[in-house]
Amino acid sequence: MSASEWVAVALLIAGCFFYLAGTIGLLRFGDVHSRLHALTKADNLGLMLVCAALAMLSANWRTAALLVLVWLLGLLAATVSAHLIARHARRGGD
Amino acid sequence: MGKRFISNRQRLVWIGQTFLVLAVIWLTLNGLDGWWLGLLAASVGAVTGGLLASGRPYPWRPHRLAGFAVFFLFESFKGGMDVAWRALKPKMPIAPEFRHYPLDLPEGQPRTLMVSVISLLPGTLSADLSDDGQELVVHTLMPEAMDSVNRLDRRIRHLFSLELPESGEE
Numbered sequence: 001m002s003a004s005e006w007v008a009v010a011l012l013i014a015g016c017f018f019y020l021a022g023t024i025g026l027l028r029f030g031d032v033h034s035r036l037h038a039l040t041k042a043d044n045l046g047l048m049l050v051c052a053a054l055a056m057l058s059a060n061w062r063t064a065a066l067l068v069l070v071w072l073l074g075l076l077a078a079t080v081s082a083h084l085i086a087r088h089a090r091r092g093g094d
Numbered sequence: 095m096g097k098r099f100i101s102n103r104q105r106l107v108w109i110g111q112t113f114l115v116l117a118v119i120w121l122t123l124n125g126l127d128g129w130w131l132g133l134l135a136a137s138v139g140a141v142t143g144g145l146l147a148s149g150r151p152y153p154w155r156p157h158r159l160a161g162f163a164v165f166f167l168f169e170s171f172k173g174g175m176d177v178a179w180r181a182l183k184p185k186m187p188i189a190p191e192f193r194h195y196p197l198d199l200p201e202g203q204p205r206t207l208m209v210s211v212i213s214l215l216p217g218t219l220s221a222d223l224s225d226d227g228q229e230l231v232v233h234t235l236m237p238e239a240m241d242s243v244n245r246l247d248r249r250i251r252h253l254f255s256l257e258l259p260e261s262g263e264e
Contacts, residue, residue: 017178018174018178021177021178021179021181021182022177022178022181024181024182025177025178025180025181028181028186029181029186029188031190033190033219033221033233034188034190034233034235036213036219036233037177037217037219037233037235038177038178038181040213040214040219041170041173041174041176041177041213041214041216042174042177042178042181044170044173044174044214045170045171045173045174045175045178046174048170048171048174062122062125065122066122066123069119069122069123075214076210078213078214079210079211079213079214080210082213082219083209083210083213083219083220083221086219086220086221086222086233087221087222087223090192090221090222090231091222
């Protein structure tokens with residue numbers, strides 16, 4: 001394996017670690033709002049690392065740009081849905 | 095405060111910016127295949143967005159956007175590390191509470207950016223926005239998390255060339 005492949009594998013493993021940590025946070029934290037913290041922030045970082053790893057493996061600018069776009073759209077979806085769920089929970093929905 | 099009216103010229107600027115963003119997204123996803131369909135989709139999206147926009151577009155500078163992107167990358171990285179560490183630690187060191195933050199950023203892009211980015215900074219989550227948009231409820235995981243909200247506020251003012259509030263709050 002080349003050096004860049006090793007770096008990509010390390011990034012993939014780190015990304016999966018943050019997804020795992022986010023899920024553990026979701027299970028361990030006690031209330032809706034704290035759980036949202038774990039989901040949005042840890043998963044954002046996980047997605048960032050996985051996208052970076054895949055961009056390195058593809059070694060292609062178009063694919064790399066596509067992965068950046070995937071990450072940005074993922075961020076947007078995460079932050080908007082977190083805000084909506086948090087507001088709903090705070091205003092007394094169930 | 096109330097409703098801020100937006101002039102036709104500002105609406106055009108808004109439509110232009112939205113069109114550019116949508117066109118770039120289309121190009122990235124599809125390349126030049128069927129470019130005319132992309133052109134059509136981006137135009138329809140931009141015009142619809144421009145007609146629905148309530149706030150006026152704010153001028154921003156590309157090099158400041160780059161600075162903001164670096165700030166965001168760094169802070170969201172810290173945010174992910176922080177919450178992962180808190181979730182994994184056996185003692186789970188979190189002290190969740192709600193804080194009220196007076197929001198005096200103008201309606202439109204600055205305020206939307208603020209509300210969206212807060213949830214990705216270390217320990218903060220935007221939980222609610224009052225109906226007049228003047229107060230933001232922030233859910234924090236630890237007391238010191240509000241510092242990053244103040245820093246984000248200053249960064250957004252810098253990005254959109256807005257004045258700082260007179261008294262430097264500490």
